Amino acid sequence: MNNNDIFRLITSAFNLKDTSIAKTFASTDMKVTTVDIATWLSEETDNAETTLTDVQLASFLNGLINMKRGKREGEQPKPETELNNNMILQKLRIALNLKAEDMLNTFEFVGVEFNKHELGAFFRKPGNKHYRPCPDAVLRDFLMAVEAQREASLG
Structure with missing residues (x-):
């Protein structure tokens, strides 16, 4: 699975719409556009140029943690530059407590x-x-x- 596949599964699992997705990214100070979101959610545009990077997916997952558990005090965690399925599963576990x-x-x-x-x-x-x-x-x-x-x- 690529990052877009994982992103689609997560947004579907949590029934997240574009505005919620944008707010999730914004909670980690990452700016994304509705065009970015639509591209990532579309299976027709899956290619190397339109795939979420590990940093973008990590930011989204950190934002999901913020959304589900509340933003923690102080400095926010930096998004990982490399993700694997174990790390994604761990972030989902934290988000869902x-x-x-x-x-x-x-x-x-x-x-x-x-x-x-x-x-x-x-x-x-x-x-x-x-x-x-x-x-x-x-x-x-x-x-x-x-x-x-x-x-x-x-x-």
Whole structure:
């Protein structure tokens, strides 16, 4: 998955419209235009020139944390220059204020089962012997589960 795919999944999971997306970026002092947002959300314009950079996606995720948990006092975190699925999953976990059990329950919502140790491996530091890279499918399943839970709670 590229950053635009992840961005589309996140905005869908949280049912974010263009104005909310712009506010999310703005909370991290990153200026984006409605044209930028439309380009990133469009599957027809996926190419190297129109793909969100890791810094832009990290800023968006930091803004999502601000939106869901409130902006923290003092200096805001700097967006990472390189992201991987593990870091994205961690930022989503923080934004949603989820503990391990909550995440396991979220995954079960779409029929995906992990134990605490398997899930915890995604949140280890890369040098740790128990570290495991997060596959695209796991990140996609998590975002689909978040969206399914949101929809179930609405109706």
